[in-house]
Amino acid sequence: MTLDNVAMDEVLAVVREAVRTRRPCTIATPNLNFVVRAASDPAFRASILRSDLSLVDGMPLVWAGRWFGVPVKGRLTGADLFERLRRSRDPAERLDVYLFGGPDGIARLAADRLNAEGGGLRCVGYRSPGYGSVEAISHPDIIREINASGADFLLVALGAEKGQSWIERNRAALEVPVVSHLGAVINFTAGTVRRAPVRVQRAGLEWAWRIYREPALWRRYLSDGSAALAMLARTSWNAGMARLPFPRGSGAVLSAVEVVEGEREVVIRIDGDWRAPGLGPLRAALQAQAGSSKCLSLDLGAATGLDSAAVALLTLLRQARLDAGRGWHVTGVSPRLSRLCRSYGADDLID
Missing domain, CATH: 3.30.750.24 (STAS domain)
Known part of the structure; x- marks a missing residue:
């Protein structure tokens, strides 16, 4: 999996340029769960590779990067990106957003909140498609509805694998320039799930907060954590072996x-x-x-x-x-x- 080592201002610039030119821009937000799934699911991994931007959405990825000597600029979550866009008070920067996904009624709550606050995001449409297959929720009528909204930003919230699969299936037919699967962001916006306090986020413990607020998540985090530790051990061994000194007399070749x-x-x-x-x-x-x-x-x-x-x-x-x-x-x-x-x-x- 490839990740883009970018800062928030760089991502905001890409988003606004894509909106200005109506150029397609798909943003992926890989976290530890994404990495673990991508290791065993080639189709899911390919969907991340095809994204125009892949943000470092989890602190474990920041720590892993630093462990291997990669100067990661820091964690940049989809939730942080959405909030930066939402907090803008410049009318010239206001973006129209369409909300697709979430439990029944959540998208409407999120839409009402966005439109009541009059900030940098205005909701121009929403749909909670239910729990049907990717094919079922990719009906041409649904795509036409999204396109007719004139949205600048399409927030997809269907679960990581299903959401990425839906974006892959429909990207060519979508006329919305910026598309991203942002998972829990729709719940944060609706106010039905409270995000971790900033100090907890900065400490890299947002996962612990999520378990505290949603206890059922502990199994997923335990499974992902165990798989990630095994990957880290294997990767560390391979990296160490690959960096052994060259045989005497082999010499270094100019790039x-x-x-x-x-x-x-x-x-x-x-x-x-x-x-x-x-x-x-x-x-x-x-x-x-x-x-x-x-x-x-x-x-x-x-x-x-x-x-x-x-x-x-x-x-x-x-x-x-x-x-x-x-x-x-x-x-x-x-x-x-x-x-x-x-x-x-x-x-x-x-x-």
Whole structure:
């Protein structure tokens, strides 16, 4: 799973630009539960990869990033994003929102609250679709209703997997520029569920507050926590093994990327150690070839290292190629590089 290391102001700018240009922008909000599910559900994982933004929504992800030396800017939840938009008092920044999901009656309560406060979000429509299948709640009449509302922001609240699946199924037909599954946000807005106090959020204990307020959640949190600890142990081992010193005399190869284009195939050769500050040439090469109709071959035979940002780039390229139904394969993966990719949870990148 890839995450965007962004700050709130950057996300707000993306949202407002998407609304201004009516450009589609899907925002995912991965937390620990998302990560655990994505590890065993390829379709769910792909839905996160296809999102335009993936926010770091859980403190365990912030802690894990810092554990592995990734300078995460901090936790940025979907609830925080919604509240920042909601608190705006500038009429020029007001956005129209459509609420889709939540228990019966909750969406209406949330809509009434938003419209009564006259803040940065005005509700122009809502629907609680019930507990039918994704197919059943994707009826063309429902999509037409959402589009006819003229909303700028579509808040989906159907449960993580179902919500992501619904967005995947209907995104092409939706005319709302910004779409995000925000789960409990609809309940927070309606006032039926109280969010943790700020000091509890800052301490990274919002999960404990949720259990306190909704005791039935303890089983899910226990299951997710156990799975996450196992993933952390496995990832730490792989990362440690991948970072062992190179054999004596192997030398370090300067970072370089070469594109060799043939009649039917494009080969991208990646040499050396690639890290976030110097990814510009690699990013440019991958973007230039992402839409090629030819088979794409990624040669990692001379690659000595990839940090999380580099692995994320390759993962996104792979997903784009698969979505387009175009050829893709990887060659020259050393055992060391294989362990490194696995340490970042990118097993399918090299399999």
